[in-house]
Every structure is written in structure tokens, then in C-alpha cells.
Amino acid sequence: YDALVLCTGAEPSRPPIPGAAHPRVLTLRTLDDMDAILATLQSPPVERAVVVGAGYVGLEMAEALCFAGVDVSLVEALPQVMGPADPEMAVLCNPELIRNGVDIYLGTTVAAIRPQGEDLEVVLSSGTTLTCGLVILATGVRPETRLASEAGLEIGRTGGILVDATMRTSDPAIWAAGDVVEVRDLVTGEPALLPLAGPANRQGRTAADAILGREAAYRGTQGTAICKVFDLAIAMTGQSEKSLRRLGRPFQKVYVHAADHASYYPGATPIHLKLLFHPGDGRILGAQAVGARGVDKRIDVLAVALRAGMTVFDLEHLELCYAPPYGSAKDPINMAGFVASNALRGDVRLADVADVAAPGAHQLVLDVRDPEEVSAGAVPGAIYIPLNDLRGRLGELPRDREILVICAVGIRGYAACRILQQEGFNCSNLSGGFMLYRMWTAARSAGRGVEALGPIPD
DSSP states (O other): OOOEEEOOOEEEOOOOOTTTTSTTEEOOSSHHHHHHHHHHHHTTBOSEEEEEOOSHHHHHHHHHHHHTTOEEEEEESSSSSSTTSOHHHHTTHHHHHHHTTOEEEESOOEEEEEEETTEEEEEETTSOEEEESEEEEOSOEEEOOHHHHHTTOOBOTTSSBOOOTTOBOSSTTEEEOSTTBOEEBTTTOOEEOOOOHHHHHHHHHHHHHHHTTOOOOOOOBOOOEEEEETTEEEEEEEOOHHHHHHHTOOOEEEEEEEESSOTTSTTOOEEEEEEEEOTTTOBEEEEEEEESSSHHHHHHHHHHHHHTTOBHHHHHTOOOOOOTTTOOSSOHHHHHHHHHHHHHHTSSOBOOHHHHHSOOTTEEEEEOSOHHHHHTOOOTTOEEOOGGGGGGGGGGSOSSSEEEEEOSSSHHHHHHHHHHHHTTOOEEEOTTHHHHHHHHHHHHHTSSOOSOOOOOOO
């Protein structure tokens, strides 16, 4: 050959679980795998299935099996579903899974799988035993590098084939593309494994151009992805807070809870958006969103903004489609830009939800919501002064402590902080408000999640 291209993809990982070789324990990668799953469901008819792993494939399999009339148990070793997302965002998927009949076992592994007549017994690390007719292993994938290794090609430190920007391997006549290669993370510059279809396609085009003599270079992968979870979607691009913390990279974060279109037009639903950005120049580092509608649109916009090197200041000025059925005059993207830019300009300091949940001796939590809101749920130990009463009750607040202000979603908290700052108080606002506090506490408990999302408060 003149040029050889390896596109061997990734293979499903099979954890070393005793009994995992049973013919009713299956993985999903190819159409043949799908046919095997369908055949197993039908003969004899399967009433209950256990899905091991709650990433993209695990969540999609759980939904597909439910739609096929099968009762589903979802087992995940992490204390959250959708591992690439941050836990307080992923926890919003839990109520949707439960509402559709999926039993969730988080922070749990499978200790063994045992035959029990025509069924299987799945023994969990908690001691619980689940009886089912089918087990789907969806515990991730790994690059299929056997051929490359046997051919003597260099393998990167993440386990994928090492390639240059033209997708050429360590052998000058061999290229590689897709899930089998190690890529450069667009945000961090670090080597990474990001098995996604869009990047794989572009890598193949880059390799073809390079082989035929055209100047070409793959520009890195940023991890833009989305997953359907029944009537919800969870999507992300760029880095998560977890990964930035692990790498020791500086970041700031804001949360907005905004409607997918004008709230006065019927059918508006909430989008919960988290934006991560550099605390110095405001450069966008990543974003995550969860909601019933409009999630893909917002993450796609932020994915373009990230790749273009835009900052949160640029988000303030983005001109996006507006008509009441489709959006708001201030789109959630604009709102995230406003909140982040206000913080970077010094208009308001941002409180951390961990501090609100467990304030230090030098801190005080001030809730400025209305009494009926507080009665429906509150932060333990907080002081309650409705925003409309705040100017007349400033004497009730200490001037020798940092005041952590909280409202429903962050808007009234911002107004309260501006009042307090102008009166000389030391204060910070919780971006995302009490909604974020609920998300964060639910994620910390690794439980079954928060209540139904419901309407977004003003």
C-alpha cells in the first residue's frame, strides 16, 4: 500500500465480574449486538433487565428497554449518572428516570452475576440481589488498538494510537482516525480519549486530505455531546468543573435557570445552564445544560463560542433568534454572559454553594425570598428578609461577617447584593440560588434526586 488508515474504533469494556460471560450478559457496539439484544428480549420474553453503567449508552439503553415494556434497574459505580457532567447537573436526570420507572442504584457496583433457572441474579456491592432476564454492560469503551500495537505503532499515554495533527501515526505510511486515536483536548491541550462521532468524522476527512497532499490539521476535540433521558436532555461542551479541579486549572462558574422561550408564551420549560470560564480574561472553558427543550441549541452556541475563543463578555452581545415561541429577548446564553461579566467586572462577588450549605463562623446566609417560598424549603440556619423589606431592615444584619445572599435562582440575590454593597456590607450572591442549593445537596447525598423541576421562579 501507499497509505493505510486504521479506523478500528473502540470496543466495549467488560469489567471482570464473575459470571459476566453468560450469554444473557451483552454489550452494545454493532448492529449484530443490537440483534442479539432483541433476540434475547424475545426468547423467552424478558420482563426485567439490569443495565450496568449510566453513561450515554447506559441511559439510552435504559430508555429503549422501558419503551419496549421491560422493567429496568440502572446500576452505576459513580454517585451520579452521566459521569462526564458535574454531579449537581447530572442529578437533574434522576427524577426523570424514576418518573419513568427506572430503579437507580448509584455508588454501587456489580459483585457477581449468577444463573437462576432461565433468569440471572445480579449481586450488587450493597448486598442487594436483582433478578432479571438480561444484563447490558455499558461501562464505557476502550480503543481497539490490538492491530496497531502488533504493527509496532506508538500508543499514547491515554491508551489510544498516537497521531500528529494530520492523523499520521508513528509509521509515516499509516494514519489513524476515530475512537481508536488519542486526541488533544481543545481547552486544556492535554491528551485525551473522547470517542464521539463528529470528531471521528472530521479526523477521517483530515487524514484523507493529508494523504492526498492537501494541507490539513485536526484542531482538537472539545467534547460536545448530548444525551436524551426520556423527556429531558443533558448536554455539555468543553471542560467540567470536576476535570478543571483535577488538572488544577483556574476557573469561575455561574448558573442560570431560564425558560427555553418567553415564559408568557404557553409551554415554556426550564433550562438549567452552568457556564465555566477563566477568572482572568473570561474565556469560556465549558458549559453544561439540562432541560426538556432548547438544550441542544444553547450548548451548540456555546460550543461555537468556545472554539472561537470567545469570552463571557462576548456572550452579552450575541444576537440570537427571538420570538416568544422560540426564545426570549434575553436568551439564557445572554443571561449567563451577564451574570459572569458582572462578577468579572466586580459588580458582585459570587458565593460558593458549599459555603452556603456550611457557612463558616465569619459568614451568614441571608435568604431574600418571600415567606411562602421559604416555607416550601430553606437553607438551615439562614436569616430571612424579603428583598422588598431589605432596605428597612439593614440594622438586623452584622457588618463584621460576610453575608451570603440567596434567592430562588439568583436574580433577586443580585439586587440584594447591590443594595448591601452600597451600604457598606461585605456580601456575595449565590448564582443559581436555592434551585442550585437543592441540586447540590441532592448530588451530595447520592440519593434519588430532587423533586420535579416545575416552573422557574422570578
